Amino acid sequence: MPNLDESIVREKIRTYITHELIRDPDYDLADDEEIITEGLMDSFSLADFAVFVEQEFDVYIPDPDLTVDKMDTLNQMVDRVLRG
Amino acid sequence: MLTPETRPTFATLLDAAALQASHADAPVISFIATGADPIQVSRTQFQERVRGYAAGLTRLGVAVGDLVIIAHTQNLESIYAFWGAMYMGAIPSMFPTLTEKLDPRTYMHNMNELVARSGVRLIFTSDDFAPVMARTANCPVIGATELAGLAEDVGQDELQPHLAHPEAIAFLQHSSGTTGLQKGVALSHGAVLNQLASYAEAIALREDDVIVSWLPLYHDMGLIAGFMQPLVQGIPLILMSPFDWVKHPALLFRAIHEHGGTLTWLPNFAYNHLARRVRQRDMAGVRLDSMRMFINCSEPVRHDSHQLFLQRFKDAGVREEMLAVSYAMAENTFAVTQTLPGHPPHLDVVDRRELEGKQLAIPIPPGPRAATLVSCGPTITHTQAQVLDDHGQVLPERLVGEIAIRSNCMLRGYYKRPDLNPFRDGWYLTGDMGYMAEGELYIVGRKKDLIINAGKNIYPQDIEAIVNTVPGVHPGRAVVFGVPDEREGTELIVVVAEVDTTDPQKRKEIAKAIRQAVAQNSTVTASYVKLVGRKWLIKTSSGKIARAANRAKWLAEQGYGPSVNAGAAGKGDGRSSQEK
Numbered sequence: 001m002p003n004l005d006e007s008i009v010r011e012k013i014r015t016y017i018t019h020e021l022i023r024d025p026d027y028d029l030a031d032d033e034e035i036i037t038e039g040l041m042d043s044f045s046l047a048d049f050a051v052f053v054e055q056e057f058d059v060y061i062p063d064p065d066l067t068v069d070k071m072d073t074l075n076q077m078v079d080r081v082l083r084g
Numbered sequence: 085m086l087t088p089e090t091r092p093t094f095a096t097l098l099d100a101a102a103l104q105a106s107h108a109d110a111p112v113i114s115f116i117a118t119g120a121d122p123i124q125v126s127r128t129q130f131q132e133r134v135r136g137y138a139a140g141l142t143r144l145g146v147a148v149g150d151l152v153i154i155a156h157t158q159n160l161e162s163i164y165a166f167w168g169a170m171y172m173g174a175i176p177s178m179f180p181t182l183t184e185k186l187d188p189r190t191y192m193h194n195m196n197e198l199v200a201r202s203g204v205r206l207i208f209t210s211d212d213f214a215p216v217m218a219r220t221a222n223c224p225v226i227g228a229t230e231l232a233g234l235a236e237d238v239g240q241d242e243l244q245p246h247l248a249h250p251e252a253i254a255f256l257q258h259s260s261g262t263t264g265l266q267k268g269v270a271l272s273h274g275a276v277l278n279q280l281a282s283y284a285e286a287i288a289l290r291e292d293d294v295i296v297s298w299l300p301l302y303h304d305m306g307l308i309a310g311f312m313q314p315l316v317q318g319i320p321l322i323l324m325s326p327f328d329w330v331k332h333p334a335l336l337f338r339a340i341h342e343h344g345g346t347l348t349w350l351p352n353f354a355y356n357h358l359a360r361r362v363r364q365r366d367m368a369g370v371r372l373d374s375m376r377m378f379i380n381c382s383e384p385v386r387h388d389s390h391q392l393f394l395q396r397f398k399d400a401g402v403r404e405e406m407l408a409v410s411y412a413m414a415e416n417t418f419a420v421t422q423t424l425p426g427h428p429p430h431l432d433v434v435d436r437r438e439l440e441g442k443q444l445a446i447p448i449p450p451g452p453r454a455a456t457l458v459s460c461g462p463t464i465t466h467t468q469a470q471v472l473d474d475h476g477q478v479l480p481e482r483l484v485g486e487i488a489i490r491s492n493c494m495l496r497g498y499y500k501r502p503d504l505n506p507f508r509d510g511w512y513l514t515g516d517m518g519y520m521a522e523g524e525l526y527i528v529g530r531k532k533d534l535i536i537n538a539g540k541n542i543y544p545q546d547i548e549a550i551v552n553t554v555p556g557v558h559p560g561r562a563v564v565f566g567v568p569d570e571r572e573g574t575e576l577i578v579v580v581a582e583v584d585t586t587d588p589q590k591r592k593e594i595a596k597a598i599r600q601a602v603a604q605n606s607t608v609t610a611s612y613v614k615l616v617g618r619k620w621l622i623k624t625s626s627g628k629i630a631r632a633a634n635r636a637k638w639l640a641e642q643g644y645g646p647s648v649n650a651g652a653a654g655k656g657d658g659r660s661s662q663e664k
Contacts, residue, residue: 024613039610063332
């Protein structure tokens with residue numbers, strides 16, 4: 001398990017979400033913004049996020065953790081990745 | 085089994101194998117979900133539950149011929165309620181459930197439109213949403229636990245199956261649209277049995293087939309192919325929820341591997357979703373060799389999606405001959421055509437300019453001028469298709485026109501809408517544009533503006549109406565259209581709206597409010613939101629917003645020239661042609 005730096009993980013995920021999922025690089029994504037329940041991206045994106053995290057950080061998030069409840073904000077996503 | 089030969093031995097859907105006393109232990113459904121053990125239901129258990137739910141509905145005062153809306157999570161309870169309603173002679177219809185994401189006011193406004201127009205007797209939903217819906221619904225609402233309670237303690241002889249007339253309405257399929265004005269496609273027992281018989285023949289259905297489905301039951305592909313067919317035929321169904329599958333796409337493959345799946349139906353986007361979003365680790369030890377067909381249906385079929393899927397999963401046992409295509413619609417119960425089992429779909433490589441400019445499909449060698457179209461196959465038995473010009477004249481092969489169909493599995497009509505006649509001289513006009521070649525059907529586009537996003541039919545005007553309510557957007561100055569996306573294998577939704585403010589912060593807030601409003605009031609997500617100043621949008625001489633012209637302008641501003649646009653679409657279905 002590589003030692004992941006929180007601020008790097010956070011910015012990489014933020015950039016990924018605004019560029020790839022929201023498709024608006026200028027979007028100011030707040031750390032606690034409810035990305036899925038507020039309609040910025042759909043739940044398909046959780047599967048895409050899982051692939052990104054596996055490729056970028058070599059972290060495998062098991063399916064039961066890939067839910068809207070557990071992955072709705074940037075904070076939740078970062079915390080889950082840091083747990084490895 | 086039900087085939088065109090054995091069809092006369094079936095009178096109604098209550099002759100379904102799942103409802104027969106024989107083979108009491110035979111599996112009917114295995115319901116699987118992430119993080120939970122599978123639930124296996126045998127014929128005996130299925131029959132007990134169906135009878136129980138039928139009794140429960142009767143105890144609630146539901147009578148023969150009453151319309152029962154099932155707007156519940158995709159689970160066994162909604163299945164028992166559906167069959168229970170048919171068992172006691174009511175007319176069930178599956179509907180998308182209310183979700184946390186949707187605005188309950190919009191959802192209930194639409195539901196009440198349906199209640200008013202169609203005379204809904206009862207809405208069945210989840211325990212969570214029953215109280216929310218009951219507050220504003222103009223008809224009784226019952227939650228899952230309450231109906232399950234009423235379904236208990238039913239005597240063996242308390243309720244006999246309703247002896248429906250074969251031509252009586254069995255259930256409704258609600259066709260596309262995000263408003264409450266959706267039309268209820270009324271299907272008789274006889275029509276559904278005719279479809280299942282012909283379709284079983286078309287896919288060479290076998291008693292040892294195993295159907296695996298994640299499709300929603302409120303969609304014809306999910307309801308007929310992935311639900312009625314296995315239950316009527318007595319073939320095991322491995323079912324999951326679409327909400328579960330989109331987040332965990334490998335669930336489908338694990339189900340195929342563990343249950344020896346042979347048949348599944350997928351909208352085109354699902355080939356891309358699986359190829360791109362099933363992780364390496366999820367495929368460890370998973371084999372797909374048992375499959376006979378992955379059937380692509382319900383949105384334009386892209387050859388590149390098939391190739392992507394094949395390349396990614398060939399090591400897991402996917403072979404080219406497993407790729408299949410069906411053209412289907414709720415008005416024909418389900419399938420109109422089907423490619424041949426055991427053979428990959430035929431490809432038609434034609435001159436793109438001739439196709440778009442002259443509506444002619446002229447074969448040419450592959451190259452930059454070529455568009456590759458994927459065949460939908462020949463029509464199934466007892467369904468006929470013809471291609472018509474603007475004057476209703478039948479066109480010869482390789483000329484593009486509107487597809488009209490006639491069959492023994494057509495809708496009876498739109499429920500309680502005698503004002504709408506779906507037929508012209510006995511033919512149903514589909515609104516889809518296509519051509520016939522060597523006896524097979526190719527779909528080129530659509531007559532009207534319609535976006536098919538991940539298998540869902542979306543009318544752009546419904547989304548425009550939502551965007552127009554967002555503060556800061558000039559009412560009536562928003563346009564919505566679809567753009568084919570090679571990565572996702574489907575059309576993505578673009579919103580362009582005129583605003584006055586030039587303040588960057590305010591514009592961001594408006595853009596976000598548009599995304600939220602679309603998410604809360606429809607079943608889709610806006611992939612691109614572009615805010616523009618006044619007079620950006622192009623209007624027609626009559627003052628209406630010109631959707632195709634604005635789409636071309638947006639594509640040009642994004643850096644896609646017209647040829648790039650045509651190229652993107654041409655790789656799949658050439659569907660941009662009808663919008664030019």
